[in-house]
């Protein structure tokens with residue numbers, strides 16, 4: 199795979215053109231029939247790719263994020279082990295990895311063909327024994343509708359014709375304290391999860407990530423990036439995930455002066471934070487295409 203290194207020079211030092219978060223609802227720009235994006239009768243599938251970039255930490259070379267892609271069941275998921283556990287000598291990455299592994303197994307064991315992310319998350323949670331806690335977002339495509347379940351501040355955006363069409367809402371108690379699944383008394387249970395369905399159409403691009411992505415990259419930047427990729431005819435989801443992780447999220451995270459989504463959220467919470475946020479970065483990209 200040829201990887202193109204492209205950095206958006208000069209883009210990250212200023213406030214993006216538009217940075218309003220579009221949470222939990224379809225955008226007004228959602229194509230209607232007049233846009234030529236009719237709801238298809240044909241069956242759709244997801245073509246997926248992912249890139250994981252743990253932050254530089256010799257003590258935790260694989261970081262605290264985890265993800266899975268289940269091609270047969272059209273399902274993807276991410277989890278982000280909560281870093282605060284390190285103070286207690288617990289690697290929450292273990293919890294996140296076990297949770298995603300168990301989610302993958304639970305999806306394979308769904309034999310009745312019904313996409314039920316809640317059941318998957320429940321089973322994954324009950325089978326996860328590790329100490330720690332983690333956010334989790336699992337999305338499954340069924341009958342041309344994306345079913346998802348989310349706990350915490352991981353999440354996804356759907357881009358349609360290179361425009362943001364949907365963004366999943368995050369759950370947090372207060373700034374930088376997301377809802378989190380875990381076995382401890384203070385942790386959340388799957389019953390706290392947000393569950394939603396979103397119709398999708400061929401050509402949609404789902405960008406799922408942990409807060410290493412979402413705290414560093416605005417939807418408008420991904421829109422610009424996808425426009426450029428479309429011009430160049432680049433459709434490989436692995437390439438898109440790599441480029442979004444490295445050229446946008448990693449690059450922005452290292453910018454000490456940018457008005458990042460994290461800096462904006464801090465400002466809204468009356469906290470001080472300037473620049474990007476160094477973190478593990480997970481990006482899963484799923485293209486919605488016809489089954490045949």
Ligand SMILES: [Mn+2]
Pocket residue numbers: 278408409410477478
């Ligand atoms: Mn994170």
